[in-house]
Amino acid sequence: MTNDEPLRNSDLIAFHEATGCPVMTAKAALSAMEPLLRSRVLRATQDQSGQSRLHDPIEDEPALCERIRAAKEEAEIVAGPTSRRSQCHQVWFEQERILAEQGITWFSPAVMNPWMFFD
Numbered sequence: 001m002t003n004d005e006p007l008r009n010s011d012l013i014a015f016h017e018a019t020g021c022p023v024m025t026a027k028a029a030l031s032a033m034e035p036l037l038r039s040r041v042l043r044a045t046q047d048q049s050g051q052s053r054l055h056d057p058i059e060d061e062p063a064l065c066e067r068i069r070a071a072k073e074e075a076e077i078v079a080g081p082t083s084r085r086s087q088c089h090q091v092w093f094e095q096e097r098i099l100a101e102q103g104i105t106w107f108s109p110a111v112m113n114p115w116m117f118f119d
Contacts, residue, residue: 007031011042018045019054021115029114037107044112054112058104068106071098088118 007030015026030038044054058064075094079087092108099106110118 011045014045014049015042018049018051019113019115025115032114036105037111040107041112053109053116055109056107056112058106064104067102067104068095068099071095071102071106074098085119 007027011030012023012026015021015030016023019026021029030041033041040056040058041054043057047057047060048054059068072091072095075091075098078094079090081087089108089110092110096106096108110116
């Protein structure tokens with residue numbers, strides 16, 4: 001699926017049902033996503049239905065889950081204490097950078113859930 005292709009109604013409904021995101025908000029968010037992100041979000045809506053927020057489905061892949069966990073631990077050290085507001089964004093930024101250095105494209109919860117606010 002590319003951004004030039006229209007979204008399927010079934011994808012919008014699955015996204016809405018999985019996340020509770022209003023259908024029109026879902027349409028706008030999915031339409032604005034690059035193809036890789038959109039495919040991960042739609043995959044997450046299928047695999048993670050009923051959860052309050054989506055996570056990148058590669059976190060569940062046995063070949064990658066340990067590397068993603070280790071990158072999170074390293075990112076938490078680099079970002080410092082988590083007592084500050086919005087610290088999660090710094091941790092996710094560092095985690096994304098660490099994984100990118102390993103050739104892994106990972107999307108943070110903020111990117112996977114653009115209709116949500118994280119503090």
